Amino acid sequence: MITKEATAAAPAPAPAVPEPPRPTTRRRAWDEAPRWQIYLPLGIYLVFTLIPFYWILLFALRPAGSTSLVPWPMTTAHFEKVWTDRGFGTFFQNSVLVGVATLFMTTLVALAGGYALARFDFRIKRGFMLALLCSQFVPGALLLVPLFEIFAELRMINSLGSVIIAETVFQLPLSMILLSNFIKNVPYSLEEAAWVDGCDRFRAFRVVVLPLLRPGLIAVGSFAFVHSWNHFLFALMFLNNQEKQTVPVGLNTLMSADSVDLGALAAGGIIAAVPVVIVFAFIQKWLITGFSAGAVKG
Amino acid sequence: MAQAAAVAKPPAPPRRRRASATPRRLPYLLIAPAALLMLGFIAYPVLSVFYYSLRDYNPTKPWRNGFAGLDNFTRIFTEDPLFRDTLVFSAKWVFVEVGLQLMFGLALALIVNQTFAGRALGRALVFSPWAVSGVLTSAIWVLLYNSQTGITRYLADMGIGEYGVSWLSDTSTVFPAAIVADLWRGVPFFAILILADLQSVSKDLYEAAEVDGASRFKQFWHITLPHLKDAIILSTLLRAVWEFNNVDLLYTLTGGGPAGSTTTLPLYIANTSVDAHDFGYASALTTVAFVILLFCSMVYLRLSKFGGEK
Numbered sequence: 001m002i003t004k005e006a007t008a009a010a011p012a013p014a015p016a017v018p019e020p021p022r023p024t025t026r027r028r029a030w031d032e033a034p035r036w037q038i039y040l041p042l043g044i045y046l047v048f049t050l051i052p053f054y055w056i057l058l059f060a061l062r063p064a065g066s067t068s069l070v071p072w073p074m075t076t077a078h079f080e081k082v083w084t085d086r087g088f089g090t091f092f093q094n095s096v097l098v099g100v101a102t103l104f105m106t107t108l109v110a111l112a113g114g115y116a117l118a119r120f121d122f123r124i125k126r127g128f129m130l131a132l133l134c135s136q137f138v139p140g141a142l143l144l145v146p147l148f149e150i151f152a153e154l155r156m157i158n159s160l161g162s163v164i165i166a167e168t169v170f171q172l173p174l175s176m177i178l179l180s181n182f183i184k185n186v187p188y189s190l191e192e193a194a195w196v197d198g199c200d201r202f203r204a205f206r207v208v209v210l211p212l213l214r215p216g217l218i219a220v221g222s223f224a225f226v227h228s229w230n231h232f233l234f235a236l237m238f239l240n241n242q243e244k245q246t247v248p249v250g251l252n253t254l255m256s257a258d259s260v261d262l263g264a265l266a267a268g269g270i271i272a273a274v275p276v277v278i279v280f281a282f283i284q285k286w287l288i289t290g291f292s293a294g295a296v297k298g
Numbered sequence: 299m300a301q302a303a304a305v306a307k308p309p310a311p312p313r314r315r316r317a318s319a320t321p322r323r324l325p326y327l328l329i330a331p332a333a334l335l336m337l338g339f340i341a342y343p344v345l346s347v348f349y350y351s352l353r354d355y356n357p358t359k360p361w362r363n364g365f366a367g368l369d370n371f372t373r374i375f376t377e378d379p380l381f382r383d384t385l386v387f388s389a390k391w392v393f394v395e396v397g398l399q400l401m402f403g404l405a406l407a408l409i410v411n412q413t414f415a416g417r418a419l420g421r422a423l424v425f426s427p428w429a430v431s432g433v434l435t436s437a438i439w440v441l442l443y444n445s446q447t448g449i450t451r452y453l454a455d456m457g458i459g460e461y462g463v464s465w466l467s468d469t470s471t472v473f474p475a476a477i478v479a480d481l482w483r484g485v486p487f488f489a490i491l492i493l494a495d496l497q498s499v500s501k502d503l504y505e506a507a508e509v510d511g512a513s514r515f516k517q518f519w520h521i522t523l524p525h526l527k528d529a530i531i532l533s534t535l536l537r538a539v540w541e542f543n544n545v546d547l548l549y550t551l552t553g554g555g556p557a558g559s560t561t562t563l564p565l566y567i568a569n570t571s572v573d574a575h576d577f578g579y580a581s582a583l584t585t586v587a588f589v590i591l592l593f594c595s596m597v598y599l600r601l602s603k604f605g606g607e608k
Binding site: 252 | 341344350432438545546
């Protein structure tokens with residue numbers, strides 16, 4: 001009787017689902033803020049957000065000495081100067097190398113560790129978790145001297161490897177916690193089913209779990225890339241050779257010059273922003289879901 | 299191999315068996331790379347900071363190197379007015395930044411959580427500074443604040459303020475100027491985290507509240523805010539630690555100046571070790587900063603009753 005009713009009722013609403021997008025009767029009070037209460041504050045905040053972006057575009061595109069508030073006539077002179085004369089071409093390459101290497105190292109190591117934390121109980125697990133949390137209080141900036149000495153010992157000063165390792169290490173704890181939460185959200189039974197079908201643990205993980213971790217991997221990987229792309233203190237400290245420096249260090253050099261070349265600085269800033277903006281546009285829709293799924297909550 | 303052997307053993311619930319059939323060592327192997335990296339590049343440096351804090355250690359004055367006992371710490375608390383000044387400034391910086399970022403971030407999250415036309419674009423634009431680095435933020439605001447062609451010039455054109463003013467080189471304006479620059483980048487962090495947490499508020503609660511005739515403000519106060527509590531506590535703590543430790547922005551924007559008026563404790567430490575090469579003293583300062591940070595975090599978590607009354 002009940003099953004009959006259920007099966008009879010089931011097909012009916014199915015085709016209706018895609019049809020009405022938002023019946024007006026379903027609008028609720030929290031959804032009904034007057035439009036101006038949304039657009040006015042949002043508009044004001046957008047002005048605050050966008051003026052700085054506009055400002056840097058303006059300075060990058062208008063000729064040196066111009067005070068016009070529109071970037072017209074447009075020039076690419078600043079970009080050419082920064083890219084070749086000021087070495088941003090090389091810096092850009094180095095930054096990409098550091099960013100991509102950090103992305104892969106962080107994701108791989110955090111994935112392995114995150115899986116262990118999500119799926120096993122082992123003796124040092126609690127201690128390890130505590131260490132991960134505590135490491136959040138350790139400021140990389142304050143460890144510059146001992147880190148410098150370690151890398152000097154390893155003969156890695158002036159090699160991009162030092163920066164890659166340092167960036168990875170400070171990305172790891174949060175990435176691992178985030179990924180282990182994502183893995184916990186994948187039912188264990190899925191993996192067990194794959195074992196029954198004859199997969200070993202690694203294959204089961206690769207075939208069953210990994211595809212479901214896509215949002216988590218994207219979140220963690222892009223954070224690692226963006227952070228290492230943006231971060232500057234390690235590169236400043238460990239890379240003295242101009243050939244090895246990264247984009248943020250180049251920007252800092254431009255800023256600390258006695259008379260700042262504003263056009264060059266703006267063009268350098270745009271170069272620094274481009275990859276991050278691309279990554280951001282790409283991950284934007286995963287950002288919210290990624291955080292809510294991987295949220296550090298009990 | 300191991301699996302087969304385990305399965306062949308005496309009968310037991312097959313599910314349990316299979317799970318434990320994996321080698322005991324597997325979890326350890328999996329965390330080994332992370333553990334080794336963290337031991338080598340976080341734990342060891344931390345320990346060496348503690349060790350150096352008890353020594354005189356200055357590569358440029360090697361003849362003085364040696365065990366110093368608690369001398370460095372005595373110097374911090376009795377002879378170093380800069381320590382107190384920079385600590386006070388750090389506290390002020392963190393407090394104002396985190397407070398304002400939370401306030402604006404919460405408001406922003408609540409706004410873009412509404413349904414309205416153009417929401418996706420609005421969110422993307424509003425969140426975009428989140429991805430901008432400290433150095434790039436500095437570069438942008440150096441352009442905005444510069445005395446010749448910065449924003450003040452155009453404001454002066456419109457009759458607001460004077461020409462040739464540089465907010466970053468005046469001790470009375472540098473603090474708000476730096477605060478605004480860091481807010482620009484910091485508000486999206488809170489907005490994103492709070493918005494993520496808002497997704498999990500049960501809609502039924504609002505429905506029930508509406509039936510009971512609760513106003514929108516009351517719904518916010520009694521439903522939304524309690525739900526967000528843990529997320530807010532955790533993100534303010536993480537952000538406070540981050541704002542305390544982060545030196546990128548102030549280092550490049552103001553360089554700690556003018557006249558040291560925007561030097562935070564970590565910036566002071568970085569200068570002590572990098573410029574003055576006084577590693578021993580810098581290590582002692584670092585140790586003190588650790589302890590202060592840890593203590594404040596504990597107190598904060600205790601006071602805010604993180605995790606609710608369980």
